[in-house]
Amino acid sequence: YDDRDGKIWMDGKLVEWRDANVHLLTHALHYASSVFEGERCYNGKIFKGIEHSKRLRASASMLDFEIPYSVEEIEAAKYAMLEANGWTDAYVRAVAWRGAGEDMGVSAARNPVRLAVAGWEWGNYYGDAKFKGAKLDISKWKRPSPETIPVHAKAAGLYMICTMSKHAAEAKGCSDALFMDYRGYVAECTGANIFFVKGGEVHTPLADAFLNGITRQTVIAMLKEKGITVHERHIMPEELASFEQCWLTGTAAEVTPVGQIGDYTFEVGALTRDIAESYEKMVRA
Ligand code: PMP
Numbered sequence: 001y002d003d004r005d006g007k008i009w010m011d012g013k014l015v016e017w018r019d020a021n022v023h024l025l026t027h028a029l030h031y032a033s034s035v036f037e038g039e040r041c042y043n044g045k046i047f048k049g050i051e052h053s054k055r056l057r058a059s060a061s062m063l064d065f066e067i068p069y070s071v072e073e074i075e076a077a078k079y080a081m082l083e084a085n086g087w088t089d090a091y092v093r094a095v096a097w098r099g100a101g102e103d104m105g106v107s108a109a110r111n112p113v114r115l116a117v118a119g120w121e122w123g124n125y126y127g128d129a130k131f132k133g134a135k136l137d138i139s140k141w142k143r144p145s146p147e148t149i150p151v152h153a154k155a156a157g158l159y160m161i162c163t164m165s166k167h168a169a170e171a172k173g174c175s176d177a178l179f180m181d182y183r184g185y186v187a188e189c190t191g192a193n194i195f196f197v198k199g200g201e202v203h204t205p206l207a208d209a210f211l212n213g214i215t216r217q218t219v220i221a222m223l224k225e226k227g228i229t230v231h232e233r234h235i236m237p238e239e240l241a242s243f244e245q246c247w248l249t250g251t252a253a254e255v256t257p258v259g260q261i262g263d264y265t266f267e268v269g270a271l272t273r274d275i276a277e278s279y280e281k282m283v284r285a
Contacts, residue, residue, distance in 0.1 A: 007084035009077045009117040014084050020116065027108045028097035032157035035059035038191075038251045039092040040283065041082055041119075046092060047251075047283045048214050049075055053094070055214070059153040060096050065113050067096045077117045091122035091252065097156075125191075125252040126175045130276075133259025133268045134248065136189065137169035138237070139177040143187040143210050151209050158211075162190035176248070178261055181209045186235040188213075192250035194258070195219065196243035197271050201229040203243070215249040215279075222278055228271070245269040247276070255279045 006017035028034035036059075037052045046052070053074040060067045069077070078092050094117045101111030124130040141161040144151060149158060165177035169190075178194065181187040186205050188194060193216040196203045202223055207216065223230050246258035246266040255276040257268040 007081060009081040009084075011114055011116070014080060017118075020118070022097075022114075023100045025100040025104055026097065027099060027101065027104075027111045028156065030104075031098075031106060031108070032155070032160075033063060033065065033108060034095060034097035034156040035063055035154055036093060036095040036156065037154060039078070039094070040122075040251050040254075041078075041087065041090050041092055042283045044082075044088040046075075046078060046082075048218070049078060051214050052251075053078075055154060056094055056096060059150075059155055060113070062150040062153040063155055065096075065098060065108075067115055068113055069115055074115070074117075077115070078119075081117045081119055085119060087119060087121070089121070090119040092117065092119045122252065124256075125250070125254070126248075126256045129175045129259075130254075130256050131268075133257040133266065134175040135173065135260040136176050136178045136258055136262070137165075137172050137174040138262050139165035139168070139179045139190075141165055141179065142184075143179045143181040145182045146209055148182070152207075152211065154211060159190075166190045179210075180237060183209075183234075184237070185209075186237055186240070189248055189250075189253075192248040192253040192256070195247050195249065196235070196240075197245035197269065198243050200271075201231065202271075203231045203233065203235060203239075205235050206232045213250055215251055215254070218282070219249050219255065219275060219279065222275065222282070226274075226278075240264045245272045247272045249279075254283075 007014045008020040037056045039052045053071040096115045098108045099112045099114045126134045169177040176189045179187040188210045193213040248256045257272045
């Protein structure tokens with residue numbers, strides 16, 4: 001995948017896809033000093049692009065570094081990359097990290113902060129689960145405490161257990177893994193937030209120990225606008241049995257229905273379909 005045609009924006013200029021390399025002694029590679037964004041461009045417009053650029057900068061400051069580009073400059077970089085590749089519909093991946101520097105230890109105050117923006121064409125994140133309902137495994141790993149790691153940053157270090165959990169889920173024929181948090185509450189999936197429906201009302205985990213997704217926030221606002229009650233609260237895993245519908249939200253996942261979590265099953269119901277369609281309309285508007 002690294003040796004192909006295309007353009008990637010790196011540290012202020014467009015470079016050939018195959019030349020977008022970093023040095024082995026990149027601090028981020030050794031110590032996870034890296035933050036990133038996942039965005040989608042629809043019909044030539046990045047959905048909530050500015051919110052994503054702001055979150056990228058906020059994630060970096062949570063990891064104690066500053067991205068040397070403004071929100072406007074990051075926006076311009078994304079569109080330059082899209083235009084250079086001739087894409088109007090693509091997934092956009094901005095990534096900022098501490099590069100190689102004079103020191104190769106944990107301390108990296110003197111290492112340069114770098115920024116790159118790549119993209120690729122990405123269809124349905126969960127394949128045909130988008131229509132049938134995804135099957136989720138329950139991860140053996142827990143989302144960590146906010147006292148352990150900056151849980152609200154979209155930081156590479158938080159994805160180590162995501163990859164491990166997703167591999168375990170895939171080995172069982174599941175599309176993704178659902179995490180509980182350090183207290184045992186239902187948290188999120190490896191790259192998406194989760195919602196439940198019971199008696200016409202919506203319940204979603206309080207985002208106090210995981211990424212408060214931009215799609216999550218968009219969908220909560222959409223539900224409220226439709227007059228639907230949304231409870232953001234702590235949800236115990238035992239409650240999964242009482243929910244009728246379930247869906248996931250995320251930039252890549254968009255709104256994907258869930259049909260099964262472990263032994264619990266859910267219907268792909270009217271509200272789930274309505275929210276998936278409304279989201280689809282909104283991002284393309
Ligand atoms: N949680 C995790 C762990 C994620 O990686 C993502 C995807 N960025 C989300 C939730 C959803 O966030 P968003 O809606 O901002 O894409």
